[in-house]
Amino acid sequence: MANQNNTKPLNKVVVRFSGDSGDGMQLTGNLFSQSSGIAGNDLTTIPDFPAEIRAPQGTIGGVSSYQVQFGGTEIYTPGDKIDILIAMNPAALAANIRSLKPGGILLTDSDEFSKKNLKKANYEENPLEDNSLDDFRVIKAPATFLTKEALKELGLDNNAVIRCRNMFALGVVYHLFSRPLDATVLFLEMKFAKKPLLAEANTKALQAGYSFAESTEINSLSMHIPPARLKRGTYRNIDGNTAVAWGFLAAAEKSGKKLSLCSYPITPASEILHELSARKDLGTIVFQAEDEIAAVCASIGAAFAGNLSVTTTSGPGASLKSEAMGLAVIAELPLVMVNVMRAGPSTGLPTKTEQSDLNQALYGRHGEAPLVVLAASTPDDCFQFAFEACKIALEHTTPVILLSDSYLSSGTSPWRITTVDELPEINIPEYKGTAEDWLPYQREPETLARYWKYPGQAGFEHRIGGLEKQINTGNLTYEPVNHEVMVKLREEKIAKVADKIPAQEVIGAQSGKLLVVSWGSTYGAAKTAFEELSEDGSKDIGFTNFNYINPLPSNTEHMLGQYDEVLVCEQNNGQFASFLQSKFPSVKIRKYNKIQGQPFFVEEIREMIKHNLEEPSHVG
Amino acid sequence: MLAEVKPHTIAYKRTDFASDQHVRWCPGCGDFMILNTMQKVFANLGRKKEDLVCVSGIGCSSRITYYMDTYGVHSIHGRAIPTSTGLKLANPDLSVWVSTGDGDCMAIGGNHFIHAIRRNIDLNIIIFNNRIYGMTKGQSSPTSPEGIKTKTAPEGTYERPFNIGEVAIGCGASFFARVPDKDYKMLEETMHAAYNHKGTSVIEVLQNCVIFTDGIHEQITGKATRDENQVVLKHGEPILFGKEDAYGLVLDGMKFKKVKASDVSEDQLLKHDMHEEASQYHLALARLQLPDFPVATGIIRNVEDVSFDKRVHSAIEAAQKRTSFKNTSDLFKSGNTWDVVG
Numbered sequence: 001m002a003n004q005n006n007t008k009p010l011n012k013v014v015v016r017f018s019g020d021s022g023d024g025m026q027l028t029g030n031l032f033s034q035s036s037g038i039a040g041n042d043l044t045t046i047p048d049f050p051a052e053i054r055a056p057q058g059t060i061g062g063v064s065s066y067q068v069q070f071g072g073t074e075i076y077t078p079g080d081k082i083d084i085l086i087a088m089n090p091a092a093l094a095a096n097i098r099s100l101k102p103g104g105i106l107l108t109d110s111d112e113f114s115k116k117n118l119k120k121a122n123y124e125e126n127p128l129e130d131n132s133l134d135d136f137r138v139i140k141a142p143a144t145f146l147t148k149e150a151l152k153e154l155g156l157d158n159n160a161v162i163r164c165r166n167m168f169a170l171g172v173v174y175h176l177f178s179r180p181l182d183a184t185v186l187f188l189e190m191k192f193a194k195k196p197l198l199a200e201a202n203t204k205a206l207q208a209g210y211s212f213a214e215s216t217e218i219n220s221l222s223m224h225i226p227p228a229r230l231k232r233g234t235y236r237n238i239d240g241n242t243a244v245a246w247g248f249l250a251a252a253e254k255s256g257k258k259l260s261l262c263s264y265p266i267t268p269a270s271e272i273l274h275e276l277s278a279r280k281d282l283g284t285i286v287f288q289a290e291d292e293i294a295a296v297c298a299s300i301g302a303a304f305a306g307n308l309s310v311t312t313t314s315g316p317g318a319s320l321k322s323e324a325m326g327l328a329v330i331a332e333l334p335l336v337m338v339n340v341m342r343a344g345p346s347t348g349l350p351t352k353t354e355q356s357d358l359n360q361a362l363y364g365r366h367g368e369a370p371l372v373v374l375a376a377s378t379p380d381d382c383f384q385f386a387f388e389a390c391k392i393a394l395e396h397t398t399p400v401i402l403l404s405d406s407y408l409s410s411g412t413s414p415w416r417i418t419t420v421d422e423l424p425e426i427n428i429p430e431y432k433g434t435a436e437d438w439l440p441y442q443r444e445p446e447t448l449a450r451y452w453k454y455p456g457q458a459g460f461e462h463r464i465g466g467l468e469k470q471i472n473t474g475n476l477t478y479e480p481v482n483h484e485v486m487v488k489l490r491e492e493k494i495a496k497v498a499d500k501i502p503a504q505e506v507i508g509a510q511s512g513k514l515l516v517v518s519w520g521s522t523y524g525a526a527k528t529a530f531e532e533l534s535e536d537g538s539k540d541i542g543f544t545n546f547n548y549i550n551p552l553p554s555n556t557e558h559m560l561g562q563y564d565e566v567l568v569c570e571q572n573n574g575q576f577a578s579f580l581q582s583k584f585p586s587v588k589i590r591k592y593n594k595i596q597g598q599p600f601f602v603e604e605i606r607e608m609i610k611h612n613l614e615e616p617s618h619v620g
Numbered sequence: 621m622l623a624e625v626k627p628h629t630i631a632y633k634r635t636d637f638a639s640d641q642h643v644r645w646c647p648g649c650g651d652f653m654i655l656n657t658m659q660k661v662f663a664n665l666g667r668k669k670e671d672l673v674c675v676s677g678i679g680c681s682s683r684i685t686y687y688m689d690t691y692g693v694h695s696i697h698g699r700a701i702p703t704s705t706g707l708k709l710a711n712p713d714l715s716v717w718v719s720t721g722d723g724d725c726m727a728i729g730g731n732h733f734i735h736a737i738r739r740n741i742d743l744n745i746i747i748f749n750n751r752i753y754g755m756t757k758g759q760s761s762p763t764s765p766e767g768i769k770t771k772t773a774p775e776g777t778y779e780r781p782f783n784i785g786e787v788a789i790g791c792g793a794s795f796f797a798r799v800p801d802k803d804y805k806m807l808e809e810t811m812h813a814a815y816n817h818k819g820t821s822v823i824e825v826l827q828n829c830v831i832f833t834d835g836i837h838e839q840i841t842g843k844a845t846r847d848e849n850q851v852v853l854k855h856g857e858p859i860l861f862g863k864e865d866a867y868g869l870v871l872d873g874m875k876f877k878k879v880k881a882s883d884v885s886e887d888q889l890l891k892h893d894m895h896e897e898a899s900q901y902h903l904a905l906a907r908l909q910l911p912d913f914p915v916a917t918g919i920i921r922n923v924e925d926v927s928f929d930k931r932v933h934s935a936i937e938a939a940q941k942r943t944s945f946k947n948t949s950d951l952f953k954s955g956n957t958w959d960v961v962g
Contacts, residue, residue, distance in 0.1 A: 040960060233960060234953065234957050234958070234959050235957060235958055235960055236952075236956060246948065246951070249948045249951070250948050258710065279951075280936045281942065281943035282940075282943075282945060282947070282948065283940060284936075285932065285933075285936065286932075287706060287709055289702060289705075290702075290731055290735040293699060294699070294701075295702075297702035298702045298709070300693070300695065300703055301702070301705065301710065302709065302710035303706075304693050304703075305706070305707045305711045306710070307711070309706070309710070327695060327696050416960075417952045417953060419949045419952070455672075455691040455711065456671060456714070457670060458668065458669070459670070460670070461670060461690050462691065462692075463674075463685055463686050463691075463692035463694060464693055465686075465694025466694060466695065467694065475641065476686065
């Protein structure tokens with residue numbers, strides 16, 4: 001941990017800001033992340049809000065927190081245990097102290113530890129005054145008092161003054177990492193452009209915190225995190241849901257198609273709908289439907305009309321959409337459905353993360369109804385895979401399901417801003433013959449993609465729908481062999497997507513004892529665990545992360561076959577492991593599952609890998 | 621009403637809109653007349669064929685999409701309206717026609733029906749109301765009259781039926797018409813009026829199912845009884861019915877009362893005004909039912925209101941005018957960014 005006497009160079013740090021939901025912890029955390037990005041660090045963040053919209057003030061249920069891990073190396077997770085905890089009140093302390101590492105720094109607002117507040121947090125004694133925090137380095141900052149002092153000339157009411165305490169705390173933390181204040185001051189000036197007094201108040205509080213740290217013993221706790229080696233470019237922090245929305249916008253611009261989004265609000269996918277609702281300025285056509293079924297059907301209508309069409313949802317909504325997704329399969333229309341997964345079944349744990357809708361994405365339609373399934377791995381690569389989902393949908397005239405999850409949706413990581421020029425081309429199969437020779441289910445030979453013709457194009461009038469189609473003509477037919485031919489054809493069309501996607505890559509040992517497999521958001525913890533073990537000298541393990549789930553990359557079987565055993569880490573009861581096993585029966589697959597609504601800790605996966613290396617046939 | 625149609629710019633024949641698919645309805649089905657009329661109307665809209673789209677759900681009615689030589693989507697049960705909504709918003713220049721049935725639209729698709737009307741999206745919705753599930757072979761529908769025997773109510777139905785006009789107008793419909801399947805002239809005129817109406821147009825066709833509910837609308841539409849039992853509404857004219865238009869309607873407190881037209885002065889007789897903004901009068905007309913009153917047909921309500929598609933695209937235009945973003949790059953680089961030079 002951060003300690004001047006620590007000889008090991010400090011390469012990454014986990015900070016958690018916590019306070020009452022009215023204390024502005026999300027903003028504080030965001031600003032700190034921003035400053036870490038500017039300092040050249042890589043980072044990953046995760047927020048944690050109370051489940052209730054307005055939980056009682058000062059209670060443990062009302063604690064809001066924001067965790068960031070940043071460092072001079074690549075950062076794939078928001079971190080397991082905390083190095084620095086900011087607890088603005090007793091409830092925040094009670095809710096988070098168990099996650100603080102021994103020797104970690106605890107910054108509190110000691111003015112908030114009144115009898116009344118202690119009682120709300122179920123403390124009988126003041127923990128700042130008994131010996132219960134002896135394992136930590138505690139900074140008892142009279143933040144409320146000092147903020148009031150700093151702002152007393154401004155003539156603000158008490159509430160407005162109190163609301164600046166978060167900037168005081170931020171000032172203290174900035175000092176710990178020798179961060180400049182100017183970017184935050186600029187931000188405050190912009191945020192409060194219409195209320196310059198508030199801009200001034202927040203700035204003064206920030207400076208007061210910084211000065212407090214400078215003039216007290218905290219000074220000795222200062223630490224330096226070197227910048228990470230990141231690719232040259234312009235960066236910004238982005239959360240997974242915004243990245244998905246922006247990926248769609250980029251795909252629309254790249255393909256020259258109008259973007260239609262038809263969705264119904266659902267946690268944790270709604271922010272994609274929110275962001276694109278605000279993107280009318282880029283021409284996005286957004287429809288908030290009356291229900292999930294209407295949303296997907298409207299998307300099918302928009303796809304038939306010739307737009308780049310997307311619908312966004314989470315598990316319960318995906319269940320409602322499944323009949324219509326079958327229509328999209330048989331109609332062979334380009335359509336992207338995003339499932340930002342949450343813990344199920346049914347309403348489950350709606351604010352908690354899980355990867356348990358994989359089987360639903362793969363198999364959750366009646367009849368033989370294959371489609372493409374992709375999964376994003378980090379908040380920033382949600383952009384890349386949203387774009388990729390659109391590209392595949394348009395190039396192969398097929399529905400595509402993109403899986404994200406609650407963890408990715410609200411977590412942030414720095415995104416190297418990608419302009420549309422840098423993105424790969426989207427080549428929609430183009431029919432080059434005359435309208436007279438064209439048939440509604442005629443296909444591009446290479447991909448088997450149906451040529452997409454839509455209203456407004458003269459001479460190509462045709463009907464599509466849910467009834468089985470005659471090969472090529474698309475006419476209705478109950479002819480027995482035709483149905484089998486069409487089922488196989490639709491399957492082959494999806495299988496051919498594998499010709500266009502990148503080969504699956506392994507880092508570490510290319511063959512040997514153990515291959516660690518992750519997919520989607522399990523990537524961060526699994527990769528970090530793998531890297532830590534590699535640094536410690538483990539040579540027999542490889543690591544691979546899947547983003548292309550169906551079809552799998554064409555080298556998958558060969559790759560898995562290079563290892564004695566394959567350990568699949570996922571946040572469900574073993575769905576991807578079973579999928580791989582069903583495809584490749586000879587591979588020795590082990591499952592490592594966590595189904596607690598919480599992402600894996602790096603430590604958990606690291607220990608499981610070690611366990612598997614030591615006792616190869618113990619689990620499985 | 622035909623006078624409102626835009627001048628012909630393109631000459632089509634009815635048969636230009638007949639697809640090459642074999643029409644599979646039972647001989648004598650009321651659907652044939654709807655199909656023929658639709659093809660004729662489409663030929664006379666003065667609209668390019670490629671700009672017309674037919675969308676349907678599931679049921680006998682919904683097969684019509686395959687028989688119309690236009691762009692078309694035969695979607696899934698109950699979902700013609702949302703499919704059309706996405707389509708119309710995606711390309712508001714298209715003329716979109718929904719064909720649906722009383723089961724498809726009022727039961728499984730009921731939620732979409734009320735919300736389309738609430739939004740007033742510019743769709744032409746034709747409901748083939750035969751008051752029964754035909755394709756699935758004779759189960760009660762939401763419009764089956766109380767007491768009729770069906771496969772699911774062998775002793776007679778005991779559910780209260782929907783009056784489609786009442787539901788539509790109750791939800792704020794800007795256009796509602798009711799047309800007997802025997803009156804192709806009225807249907808033709810009504811379809812033209814629906815086409816010209818910018819908003820959700822609902823046309824309920826009293827359609828006969830020869831297999832399961834044969835003659836269910838006969839009292840209203842049959843030659844022998846229609847004068848007594850049907851009041852054909854004409855905008856601007858007194859509401860008259862019966863042999864030689866002997867009867868009319870007057871207001872009695874808050875209710876309609878049937879009177880002999882000769883017993884009251886002409887200005888006491890109710891006149892039909894389909895453009896009246898307030899809907900209670902249209903609602904009352906839609907609710908008229910046998911045996912106390914004749915059933916109203918024709919265009920009951922046709923009022924102007926901004927369509928949803930227009931609102932959506934006006935909002936997009938306004939946002940594009942306001943913004944400083946020309947493309948995604950402007951958006952991506954807005955706000956807090958930093959450079960890594962390494």
